[in-house]
Amino acid sequence: MTATQCGTCGEAWAYDRARCPSCGGTDFASVEVGEGVVVATTVSRVTPPGVREPNHLAIARFGDVQVTAQVADEELTAGDAVVLAGDYELRDGERGPRLEGV
Incomplete structure (x- = not known):
């Protein structure tokens, strides 16, 4: 999975934005995020x-990038190593990555 990094200030984020949230810049580059760590989990x-219901979610940190996503493995807990992988149905008609244990 890739994140977006501002070419002006170096801030990185996972979700689409028109401008950098730190400096307002518009010069972006894609960067690989690799392996991250679960910070917290919850069930909606x-x-x-x-x-889906119940909807298992986790917050994971990939360096400076933080992501909230559905989990593929409901047994993930804080401290577990994860990657953003695959192309899963998040809701009817929308697809995106899920957190998977390493």
């Missing part, structure tokens, strides 16, 4: 239409 039992 009340979800919008088209989203």
Whole structure:
């Protein structure tokens, strides 16, 4: 998986943005995030239409990039090593990566 890094200030993030949240720059480059670590997990039992229920989620850090995503392995806990992998159905008609244990 790749993240976006600002060419002006070096700030990195995982989600699409029109401008850098730190400096407002628009010169971006893609950077590989590799392996990360789970910071926290939760389960959402009340979800919008088209989203699985229960919906297991985790927050993971990949260096300076933090991501909230569905988990492929419901047994993941804080401190576990993960990668953002695959192309999974997140909700009806929308696809994206999930956190998978290493």
